[in-house]
Amino acid sequence: MAGIKDVAERAGLSVATVSRALSGKGNVSPASRARAQAAAADLGFVPSYQASSLASGRNYNIGLVVPTINRWYFSSVAEGVSAALLDAGYDLTLYNVTEANRRQSVLHDFLLRKRVDAVIAVALALTDEEIQQMLAVHRPIVGIGGALKGASTISIDDAGLSEAAVNHLIQLGHSRIAHLSGDSVYEPDFKIPRTRLAGYERALLAAGLEVRPEWTVTADFTIQGGYAAARQLLGASAERPTALFAASDEMAIGAILGARDFGLRIPGDFSVIGMDGHELGELFGLTTIDQDPHGQGALAVRLLLEGLGGGKDRPGIHTEYPTRLIVRRSTAVPPRL
Amino acid sequence: MAGIKDVAERAGLSVATVSRALSGKGNVSPASRARAQAAAADLGFVPSYQASSLASGRNYNIGLVVPTINRWYFSSVAEGVSAALLDAGYDLTLYNVTEANRRQSVLHDFLLRKRVDAVIAVALALTDEEIQQMLAVHRPIVGIGGALKGASTISIDDAGLSEAAVNHLIQLGHSRIAHLSGDSVYEPDFKIPRTRLAGYERALLAAGLEVRPEWTVTADFTIQGGYAAARQLLGASAERPTALFAASDEMAIGAILGARDFGLRIPGDFSVIGMDGHELGELFGLTTIDQDPHGQGALAVRLLLEGLGGGKDRPGIHTEYPTRLIVRRSTAVPPRL
DNA sequence: CTGAAAGCGCTAACAT
DNA sequence: ATGTTAGCGCTTTCAG
Numbered sequence: 103m104a105g106i107k108d109v110a111e112r113a114g115l116s117v118a119t120v121s122r123a124l125s126g127k128g129n130v131s132p133a134s135r136a137r138a139q140a141a142a143a144d145l146g147f148v149p150s151y152q153a154s155s156l157a158s159g160r161n162y163n164i165g166l167v168v169p170t171i172n173r174w175y176f177s178s179v180a181e182g183v184s185a186a187l188l189d190a191g192y193d194l195t196l197y198n199v200t201e202a203n204r205r206q207s208v209l210h211d212f213l214l215r216k217r218v219d220a221v222i223a224v225a226l227a228l229t230d231e232e233i234q235q236m237l238a239v240h241r242p243i244v245g246i247g248g249a250l251k252g253a254s255t256i257s258i259d260d261a262g263l264s265e266a267a268v269n270h271l272i273q274l275g276h277s278r279i280a281h282l283s284g285d286s287v288y289e290p291d292f293k294i295p296r297t298r299l300a301g302y303e304r305a306l307l308a309a310g311l312e313v314r315p316e317w318t319v320t321a322d323f324t325i326q327g328g329y330a331a332a333r334q335l336l337g338a339s340a341e342r343p344t345a346l347f348a349a350s351d352e353m354a355i356g357a358i359l360g361a362r363d364f365g366l367r368i369p370g371d372f373s374v375i376g377m378d379g380h381e382l383g384e385l386f387g388l389t390t391i392d393q394d395p396h397g398q399g400a401l402a403v404r405l406l407l408e409g410l411g412g413g414k415d416r417p418g419i420h421t422e423y424p425t426r427l428i429v430r431r432s433t434a435v436p437p438r439l
Numbered sequence: 440m441a442g443i444k445d446v447a448e449r450a451g452l453s454v455a456t457v458s459r460a461l462s463g464k465g466n467v468s469p470a471s472r473a474r475a476q477a478a479a480a481d482l483g484f485v486p487s488y489q490a491s492s493l494a495s496g497r498n499y500n501i502g503l504v505v506p507t508i509n510r511w512y513f514s515s516v517a518e519g520v521s522a523a524l525l526d527a528g529y530d531l532t533l534y535n536v537t538e539a540n541r542r543q544s545v546l547h548d549f550l551l552r553k554r555v556d557a558v559i560a561v562a563l564a565l566t567d568e569e570i571q572q573m574l575a576v577h578r579p580i581v582g583i584g585g586a587l588k589g590a591s592t593i594s595i596d597d598a599g600l601s602e603a604a605v606n607h608l609i610q611l612g613h614s615r616i617a618h619l620s621g622d623s624v625y626e627p628d629f630k631i632p633r634t635r636l637a638g639y640e641r642a643l644l645a646a647g648l649e650v651r652p653e654w655t656v657t658a659d660f661t662i663q664g665g666y667a668a669a670r671q672l673l674g675a676s677a678e679r680p681t682a683l684f685a686a687s688d689e690m691a692i693g694a695i696l697g698a699r700d701f702g703l704r705i706p707g708d709f710s711v712i713g714m715d716g717h718e719l720g721e722l723f724g725l726t727t728i729d730q731d732p733h734g735q736g737a738l739a740v741r742l743l744l745e746g747l748g749g750g751k752d753r754p755g756i757h758t759e760y761p762t763r764l765i766v767r768r769s770t771a772v773p774p775r776l
Numbered sequence: 777c778t779g780a781a782a783g784c785g786c787t788a789a790c791a792t
Numbered sequence: 793a794t795g796t797t798a799g800c801g802c803t804t805t806c807a808g
Contacts, residue, residue, distance in 0.1 A: 105784095115794080131793060152784085156490055159787095178509060465777090
């Protein structure tokens with residue numbers, strides 16, 4: 103295990119110069135730099151992160167906190183974060199927090215222990231105190247998918263986009279529009295399902311359409327859940343809706359599958375619009391609103407890195423991430439009665 | 440930022456005693472321990488990881504290397520690893536290595552820099568040299584999903600299980616059995632697709648059935664890919680197979696969808712068996728071989744922790760992870776001709 | 777059982 | 793541009 107000292111010795115330089123030469127910071131003559139690099143290469147020198155972190159206070163490591171890594175949205179964000187971080191030479195520490203009690207420990211034991219320079223929290227509402235703690239020790243936070251008081255956030259306009267999705271259906275001529283909502287048990291921290299539901303209702307109301315409670319069903323954000331809920335909806339409603347707005351693409355796909363099993367043709371008999379931009383949507387011809395989670399992850403990293411590099415402690419900024427409506431084949435005019 | 444020194448002062452003890460009291464190592468009188476803990480709590484003391492890592496050489500951090508986090512298998516492994524690690528008080532550093540050239544840098548810059556105590560590599564063939572390097576600096580490795588010379592590995596019997604899957608079909612009476620293989624472009628490091636293909640061919644041969652090249656098609660392990668490949672198979676074959684063994688559940692599901700679009704009924708007209716144990720399999724009634732990636736991830740952590748704790752530098756051990764055939768509704772006797 | 781002191785390997789003033 | 797010198801905050805001999 104060659105240390106910087108060995109390198110210095112071999113290069114005939116001081117450790118300080120070697121450190122500067124290797125890190126690129128500070129003034130070093132080209133000649134010394136070359137000698138340092140050569141010596142380091144010869145010895146297979148690899149600097150110790152802990153030592154340099156301890157000495158400098160920087161970690162080159164950011165923490166990513168997600169409720170699960172197993173759902174498309176979250177793994178897409180993670181991939182975006184990971185790629186951006188790798189490019190920047192940072193490590194990514196993954197905190198897959200599940201139960202409520204574990205959150206405590208994660209935040210306290212890990213994040214606060216200055217192992218990470220910053221935190222990206224996805225769909226996780228931190229308390230004001232937690233945020234203040236992090237910020238107090240100079241650890242920037244960016245939240246994806248919801249408001250985080252005092253921290254920077256990236257999110258989409260859930261209510262507005264839901265409204266737009268429903269309006270797409272209304273413009274096609276639908277008036278019997280159901281909603282497949284997400285169960286907040288599975289999204290405990292943010293009220294995304296509720297916000298999307300609110301957008302749905304607002305669009306209906308704005309168009310003078312009735313909000314029928316029996317046309318709002320709930321599932322767990324998965325294909326399986328969407329399938330079951332859609333069957334319930336289609337099988338139990340006295341009057342069947344002609345269109346459905348699902349709060350996630352996974353549930354939308356489940357609904358398409360469920361509707362098919364009921365002998366309904368998409369979109370001839372039943373239109374479905376989703377939300378997220380899931381890659382599987384293409385296969386099902388799913389009309390959806392693409393929110394590019396990969397890009398959101400990359401943006402979070404950029405914000406953080408700029409904040410880290412620029413140094414200013416400006417208060418959190420909020421970014422509304424751009425989305426786009428992708429019209430495919432799962433939505434069309436309602437069937438003639 | 441209270442340090443251990445402040446705690447020591449407040450507790451009226453030396454830093455050494457506080458360190459021992461808080462870490463639980465070494466002999467400390469109950470009274471001192473209590474005082475140290477109280478003082479630490481009062482001050483909100485949180486030990487610095489880098490400082491203790493630097494001093495002790497231990498990191499409480501393991502690296503997980505995956506080719507992608509976006510596919511069910513890998514995110515399931517990651518979740519298993521993450522949960523087990525959290526329980527043990529370890530951090531998880533995620534290395535999502537994609538292109539070949541990045542691998543170099545990941546291994547060198549990150550893994551070797553003693554940031555991690557050990558590495559779990561999923562479906563990633565490390566070179567002998569890479570393994571030796573890691574082992575040389577006392578960093579255990581466990582590989583999941585393939586052989587890693589010198590390191591410990593966890594894998595399933597790909598060839599044997601594929602054979603079993605095909606035999607399931609043969610026993611049902613099928614003789615025209617196709618194979619949906621994985622494209623090794625997407626699995627560059629291990630020859631899993633080839634191994635599964637070999638098992639398929641072996642089973643056919645053992646049963647005296649002909650291996651027809653046109654009945655082996657290839658996709659990228661995804662649902663979309665499986666869908667397209669299955670349509671190709673079903674649409675192009677002069678003589679249509681009555682059953683299909685897919686090298687992943689995702690592709691199997693795609694194939695079911697593709698077959699449905701061809702008007703085939705599963706399993707009446709066409710049987711499909713997959714491999715992996717994807718949670719979506721249930722919805723499609725997919726017969727499959729469950730390999731429990733979550734459990735494999737947890738096991739990898741256990742192996743590592745035991746190795747780390749026990750200390751012995753025994754040579755890598757190989758574990759064959761148990762699997763089970765789950766017979767659902769996608770396989771049945773072949774149609775009468 | 778406890779304390780003093782010597783580092784862990786590097787970075788960052790501060791001199792030169 | 794380069795070297796010297798303190799630490800970063802903790803763990804760990806080594807004495808007592």
